[in-house]
Amino acid sequence: MKEITYQVEGRNVLRNDARCKLRAPVADLIAMVFNENFLKERMLEFHIDAEKITGTGNLMRRIERAYEALDRIRDAATQAKTDERLARLERSTIAFYELIPHHERAPLDTEELIDKKIEQLGELIELAEIEQMMDKHGSKEPRHILDQLYDHIKCDIVPLQREEDDFKMIERYILESGNSQYGDFRCYDVAAAFSLRRGGEDAAFRKDLPNRTLLWHGSNVVNYCGIFTQGLRIAPKEAAYITGQAYGRGLYFSDNFNVSMGYCRVKADEEPLILLCEVALGKSRNFHTGGGYHSDSGKSSWNSTFVGFGDKHTIEDPASFVPHPDGYGVPLSPHVDRTSTTEKPLRQNFYVVPKTDQARLRFIIRLRLKPGANVPSTRH
Known part of the structure; x- marks a missing residue:
């Protein structure tokens, strides 16, 4: 054997x-x-x-x-x-x-x-x-x-077969993502994809909130032990100074594969992992400019701390999300460039929710660099 x-x-x-x-x-x-x-x-x-x-x-x-x-x-x-x-x-x-x-x-x-x-x-x-x-x-x-x-x-991890609808959806979601300031990571193939359920997440998840959306979350491989055992966690207050928490404390997501890959801090000899999460955005605050915003959602009626809509590489029609059988929308429409008319415009869309019960893990994807390709250099 x-x-x-x-x-x-x-x-x-x-x-x-x-x-x-x-x-x-x-x-x-x-x-x-x-x-x-x-x-x-x-x-x-x-x-x-x-x-x-x-x-x-x-x-x-x-x-x-x-x-x-x-x-x-x-x-x-x-x-x-x-x-x-x-x-x-x-x-x-x-x-x-x-x-x-x-x-x-x-x-x-x-x-x-x-x-x-x-x-x-x-x-x-x-x-x-x-x-x-x-x-x-x-x-x-x-x-x-x-x-x-x-x-x-205490996670239920099930491999997806390449002919399954969810596997095809993941590949399409990657391909539809536009370029980003973090680079183009479509030089990666999907080596393996898994459906992922954490024990207790379904019961805690805010199913009552509207605008449930499947979004990307990037993290280095070293963080997945904690993600598996405790779910996504909001960074401690000491880490609020670090780039990546520019719009207050919360869980950060993107509808652009390349943006989230920029947070995986990938090396050429590593196979990165990336998550797709169902995020209950609820009633959101929408912005088109960057900088100077800090969360006050805990004291207001807003469920989603911040939704930043970029003027470049943004989804063409947010209303055209593809419905998933599990009840959330998947933003599969192509990303396009738009001419900015605002000062300090955001370049891509990103989403911040203030509570961990507004997100649950849905898929984990293992990626492999295509033969002859190079890892894009990233900056934040």
Whole structure:
């Protein structure tokens, strides 16, 4: 019987048909998401010493305290230069590096450097979650480790066949997306597509809200452990300074495949994952200009924090969404360029909802670079 080797928690894991009950595409997906070595490689890129902070049993608490230290660093870095301020900055920086050991200790004295560390802590959370999960599912368990992990995430993941309507819809949705400032990612083929249901999401989802729409959400592969186990999460307030939360805290989506792919931070040797989510937009605030908006939806009658309609590469007719049998609309009409008549126009459409119960996972797509193609360079 043929054995297939996976790597989970930094060790090789053997799977054969007698020991793993998962279908091969699902097993491949689970092994890809829970590859701790991949996460540790990411930490090395950030100069974080993953070996010193894993296995301590309190990594999540360390990360929480590190966020607090970065808050203090930001306060000190943005104040007028005084001896007291410099002393506080030095103390807080030392505290941060003691909590999160690094191979290199660069000064954290600019907004850009602090934002990068906040973003890196977000990825470190994923490593902590994998560590906690693997602690619960040791090698003494008679079932295969991938079966254990699949049961733990409480998701129903079903491979789609290429002849199925949903698979064809996904491919069309990709092709109909126009270009974006993030590049054209239609250099990728769909390697595999899955329907995806998280336990508890259907019950919590705001089915009562109108304008349920299937939208893209891009995220790096390292984040999918947390997405599977906890769903999409709103970034902590400390991350509000980071690009990508320009219109307040919330869950961000797009009707343009290329826009969401820009947030996957893909490398040439990686196979990215991207989500399609059903989003209950409800009554929305619509804007055509960028900048200067902050969410106040929690204090108003608006369900959707922000819907930004771009003047370029926008869908031609929002009313022409294709209805899906599950009750949501799919924006499959072609994207076209429009001449901007506004100051600081948005370039693409994007959607922000303030509550996690306004979105539920529907599909996850694994992509593969076409032969001879190059990964577009991205900027935010």
